[in-house]
Amino acid sequence: MRSEPRLAHFAVLAALALTVLPLFLQLPPWVPLLFALQLGGRAWLAWQGRQLPHRVWLLLAMIVPVLLLWLSLRTLVGREGGVALLLLLTGFKAFETVTLRDWRVLLGLGFFLAATPLLFDQSLPSALWLLLSLFVLTWAMVLLAGVDSAASPRAAALALLYAMPLMLLLFVAMPRLPGPLWSMPTMDQRATSGLSDSLAPGSIGQMIPSREPAFTAQFRGRQPVREQLYWRVMVFDRFDGARWTAGSVPDSGAALLPGVAGELSYSITATPFKGALPVLEHAVWAGEGVQQVAAQLVRRIDARNEARLRYDVRSVAQAAYPAALSAEQRDHYLQLPAANLRTRQQGEFFARQFRDEAGRLAALRAWLQQQGLRYTLSPPLLQGDVVDDFLFSSRQGFCEHFASAFATLARAAGLPARIVVGFQGGEFNAGGQFWLVRSSDAHAWTEVWLQGRWQRVDPTALVAPSRIVSEVGELVPEAQAVVPVLGRRPPQWWHTVHAQWQRAGFVWQQWVVDYDARRQQSLFQRLGLGRVGVGSVMTLLLLGGVLLVLPLLLWLLWRRPPARSYPVRGWLLLVSRLQQAGVAAVASDTPAQLRDKAVLLAPVLQQQLARLLADWQQWRYAEGATDADPRWRGWWWQVRRFRPPRLAAKKRTGR
Amino acid sequence: MQSISFAYRQLNALILGKPLQIRLALTCMLAGGHLLIEDVPGVGKTTLAHALAGVLGLDYRRVQFTSDLLPADMLGVSLFRPDEGRFEFQPGPVFSQLLLADEINRASPKVQSALLEAMEERQVSIDGQTHALPKPFFVIATQNPDGQLGTFPLPESQLDRFLMRISLGYPSPESERALLLAGDRRQALSALPAAMNAGELLALQQKAAQVTVSSALADYVLALLLASRKRELFMHGLSPRAGLAILAAARAWAMLDGRDHVLPEDVKAVFVAVCAHRLQSRLPGMNSIDAAQRLLDHVPLA
Numbered sequence: 009m010r011s012e013p014r015l016a017h018f019a020v021l022a023a024l025a026l027t028v029l030p031l032f033l034q035l036p037p038w039v040p041l042l043f044a045l046q047l048g049g050r051a052w053l054a055w056q057g058r059q060l061p062h063r064v065w066l067l068l069a070m071i072v073p074v075l076l077l078w079l080s081l082r083t084l085v086g087r088e089g090g091v092a093l094l095l096l097l098t099g100f101k102a103f104e105t106v107t108l109r110d111w112r113v114l115l116g117l118g119f120f121l122a123a124t125p126l127l128f129d130q131s132l133p134s135a136l137w138l139l140l141s142l143f144v145l146t147w148a149m150v151l152l153a154g155v156d157s158a159a160s161p162r163a164a165a166l167a168l169l170y171a172m173p174l175m176l177l178l179f180v181a182m183p184r185l186p187g188p189l190w191s192m193p194t195m196d197q198r199a200t201s202g203l204s205d206s207l208a209p210g211s212i213g214q215m216i217p218s219r220e221p222a223f224t225a226q227f228r229g230r231q232p233v234r235e236q237l238y239w240r241v242m243v244f245d246r247f248d249g250a251r252w253t254a255g256s257v258p259d260s261g262a263a264l265l266p267g268v269a270g271e272l273s274y275s276i277t278a279t280p281f282k283g284a285l286p287v288l289e290h291a292v293w294a295g296e297g298v299q300q301v302a303a304q305l306v307r308r309i310d311a312r313n314e315a316r317l318r319y320d321v322r323s324v325a326q327a328a329y330p331a332a333l334s335a336e337q338r339d340h341y342l343q344l345p346a347a348n349l350r351t352r353q354q355g356e357f358f359a360r361q362f363r364d365e366a367g368r369l370a371a372l373r374a375w376l377q378q379q380g381l382r383y384t385l386s387p388p389l390l391q392g393d394v395v396d397d398f399l400f401s402s403r404q405g406f407c408e409h410f411a412s413a414f415a416t417l418a419r420a421a422g423l424p425a426r427i428v429v430g431f432q433g434g435e436f437n438a439g440g441q442f443w444l445v446r447s448s449d450a451h452a453w454t455e456v457w458l459q460g461r462w463q464r465v466d467p468t469a470l471v472a473p474s475r476i477v478s479e480v481g482e483l484v485p486e487a488q489a490v491v492p493v494l495g496r497r498p499p500q501w502w503h504t505v506h507a508q509w510q511r512a513g514f515v516w517q518q519w520v521v522d523y524d525a526r527r528q529q530s531l532f533q534r535l536g537l538g539r540v541g542v543g544s545v546m547t548l549l550l551l552g553g554v555l556l557v558l559p560l561l562l563w564l565l566w567r568r569p570p571a572r573s574y575p576v577r578g579w580l581l582l583v584s585r586l587q588q589a590g591v592a593a594v595a596s597d598t599p600a601q602l603r604d605k606a607v608l609l610a611p612v613l614q615q616q617l618a619r620l621l622a623d624w625q626q627w628r629y630a631e632g633a634t635d636a637d638p639r640w641r642g643w644w645w646q647v648r649r650f651r652p653p654r655l656a657a658k659k660r661t662g663r
Numbered sequence: 664m665q666s667i668s669f670a671y672r673q674l675n676a677l678i679l680g681k682p683l684q685i686r687l688a689l690t691c692m693l694a695g696g697h698l699l700i701e702d703v704p705g706v707g708k709t710t711l712a713h714a715l716a717g718v719l720g721l722d723y724r725r726v727q728f729t730s731d732l733l734p735a736d737m738l739g740v741s742l743f744r745p746d747e748g749r750f751e752f753q754p755g756p757v758f759s760q761l762l763l764a765d766e767i768n769r770a771s772p773k774v775q776s777a778l779l780e781a782m783e784e785r786q787v788s789i790d791g792q793t794h795a796l797p798k799p800f801f802v803i804a805t806q807n808p809d810g811q812l813g814t815f816p817l818p819e820s821q822l823d824r825f826l827m828r829i830s831l832g833y834p835s836p837e838s839e840r841a842l843l844l845a846g847d848r849r850q851a852l853s854a855l856p857a858a859m860n861a862g863e864l865l866a867l868q869q870k871a872a873q874v875t876v877s878s879a880l881a882d883y884v885l886a887l888l889l890a891s892r893k894r895e896l897f898m899h900g901l902s903p904r905a906g907l908a909i910l911a912a913a914r915a916w917a918m919l920d921g922r923d924h925v926l927p928e929d930v931k932a933v934f935v936a937v938c939a940h941r942l943q944s945r946l947p948g949m950n951s952i953d954a955a956q957r958l959l960d961h962v963p964l965a
Binding site: 156575576579580594595596597598599600601625628629630631633634635 | 878895925926927962965
């Protein structure tokens with residue numbers, strides 16, 4: 009039997025509310041809250057069976073929230089503004105939703121709204137929420153179609169199931185845009201690196217307590233050792249006494265020669281930071297979408313595009329350099345400001361003491377280890393010459409202090425040096441066979457030019473070796489994972505569940521979110537289709553769609569009921585005219601019942617109605633009555649002209 | 664026609680406060696159908712049946728159905744006449760113009776089916792001989808609602824033989840007060856004057872059968888039948904026989920209104936009485952009467 013229409017109306021409103029729940033996290037909270045209130049208000053009106061407000065009131069009421077929206081976002085377009093505006097207008101639309109057709113429109117808007125959270129977040133939870141939203145929306149649609157409420161969940165699930173193959177086909181085959189969608193701002197980028205384009209005390213320290221994932225990497229073939237995972241993102245080679253920045257002098261040594269043994273081949277999925285992307289040391293080859301730049305770093309080709317991307321890289325264990333540094337380059341890497349006198353004196357002392365460069369470096373390392381430096385994330389504030397203050401006074405700090413101090417020391421000792429900022433280590437997910445690198449893995453270290461190549465010197469590893477061997481959390485309490493309820497030392501099963509969840513997120517990212525134009529093409533090629541153009545895919549999809557739909561259309565056309573005759577059309581029109589006037593007429597009423605229900609109409613209109621009804625009854629049911637009677641045409645036109653005005657609310661006959 | 668309105672007034676004077684049921688009962692008679700009156704004991708089922716027989720001027724017999732009643736008790740038996748050397752058929756009470764089958768659901772299924780067969784065929788076959796029943800032939804059966812002790816509910820296939828099923832229900836307080844103050848019903852019943860005779864009734868039946876049914880009205884009845892078969896409201900849809908029954912009853916109702924053609928409101932007026940006992944509601948908490956009414960409320964006229 010038909011489920012009660014009101015139930016379907018509540019279902020539509022509930023489905024809308026559920027659908028936009030994730031937007032609470034993305035929009036100013038009052039917007040979704042107002043939307044929820046609007047839906048609640050509409051539901052209350054339906055529950056009480058009350059009249060909807062007049063359109064003029066709606067129009068007036070709309071001005072305030074839209075104005076508020078403008079004040080709070082300063083825009084009504086773009087991602088936030090557009091979604092918020094759509095939300096508010098949908099809320100108001102609910103108040104002019106009366107007929108079945110209106111409810112269907114509202115539901116259609118719901119399906120559109122369901123996609124909007126994806127503009128903010130495309131993670132696995134969002135996808136699961138979207139799936140839930142789709143189910144609830146379909147369920148509301150099924151109820152609206154009049155399916156019995158007990159059978160409706162099953163019907164909705166079946167409908168979704170039938171749509172699944174088409175969804176998959178469109179996902180795989182639909183041409184991808186090479187860039188981000190509609191120039192939307194970058195999606196959920198959780199600051200890949202959170203790295204800044206300069207290094208000053210504290211700039212990395214603030215990242216360490218954050219356990220946000222920064223990027224993932226997957227190795228093919230040989231797996232690396234954790235201690236050797238130094239992910240380089242940026243190189244800083246200019247020091248002004250307090251802050252390290254990237255200099256403009258041409259790169260150090262050289263294009264890299266093809267590598268020696270021990271090649272690592274891997275893919276990284278990361279969000280660029282001003283084009284800079286993480287890559288292991290001695291990268292010798294980079295795949296599509298990225299390019300190798302100075303200092304063996306990798307950058308996105310279109311540097312201004314901040315969207316997440318996946319790229320392939322190959323690194324070798326040792327790389328060979330063709331020649332020594334030029335005099336200009338050497339000067340550049342030895343540059344030091346006048347500050348930090350004690351440190352410079354210390355360096356110069358080593359330069360005099362050890363003529364041999366390798367011996368000098370060894371002595372520097374040994375000296376640093378003996379200074380009693382302590383690794384802590386909350387060092388005292390440095391004053392004056394920061395390097396001097398750190399090395400000879402406070403002696404407390406973390407990677408950036410160590411790296412900055414060591415680079416200064418090395419330069420003073422006549423060894424060309426630079427600072428590398430990036431990440432160290434990562435967490436291996438055995439189930440998904442990938443490395444997850446977090447913000448807390450951010451790190452800074454130094455590279456020293458020695459014996460014709462850049463050698464990594466990690467002063468942090470010299471002072472606090474455990475920082476490199478183990479996770480930072482074990483050294484620094486602030487960076488430990490704190491699990492709600494379970495506390496700082498969660499049980500083993502939690503780790504298992506957590507690893508599985510990360511694995512699912514990784515797979516989702518790899519196979520769904522990162523399924524871009526490039527991977528689509530490679531899939532087509534693997535299927536033996538060769539290079540497939542956008543045009544041919546669209547043509548094929550359209551053609552396939554037409555071929556699929558054509559038989560359905562023909563069938564519908566074939567079984568279409570014959571055109572309705574004038575008396576039938578006229579009858580339905582008459583009933584709907586009375587309904588519009590506020591008379592509780594239904595098409596199953598007899599003429600006498602309609603006359604009785606219309607007693608509140610003006611007497612003239614009642615007379616008109618009585619005449620129309622009498623004719624209808626006489627010409628339709630008396631002896632010799634036929635729908636082919638030529639008088640019906642005139643009657644139909646009379647019905648069309650019969651437009652009773654809307655009754656005042658208090659006079660309306662209740663349903 | 665005057666005789667009908669006279670009969671109508673007489674019945675209303677006897678059975679107080681039930682004009683609709685009386686009109687339906689008369690409609691059933693004019694459509695030539697059998698009538699089932701279902702109600703709790705003591706609300707006047709038997710009185711109505713008696714009164715109908717009386718005002719229509721029919722020769723009637725009454726059989727009180729009990730669980731030990733045999734088919735022969737009702738249909739009749741062949742007796743051997745030694746003096747004539749042959750069997751002679753002794754007709755039972757069924758050979759009358761109007762048979763009052765009181766409490767039909769207390770009889771065994773065997774008796775019920777014998778009666779219902781006679782109702783359908785309008786003849787009785789005994790010992791290889793077929794005996795035609797008189798014309799007109801009506802059965803007015805009364806029954807207690809199912810669930811009362813010692814009853815055999817009639818199966819749907821047999822309920823189908825009754826053109827209508829009506830219920831009287833308790834009278835309104837004012838009618839009941841009048842009833843309490845009025846004289847002896849039994850006396851009033853026997854004093855009831857006949858409004859017509861069997862021949863006139865047959866003529867009226869023929870006249871009713873000629874009331875016009877337009878194609879639009881047939882479409883409306885068809886829409887009702889089709890809607891009943893959608894298996895959402897009911898276990899089984901209405902049969903073609905039910906469709907014919909609706910039209911026959913609607914024609915008679917239209918004639919009582921003095922019209923020569925059937926209107927949708929005639930169909931609506933008789934629909935529940937004609938169809939409710941042929942349907943079984945699928946909806947929990949909704950009996951077949953409510954479900955039939957719901958069907959009427961949902962099928963558009965055009």
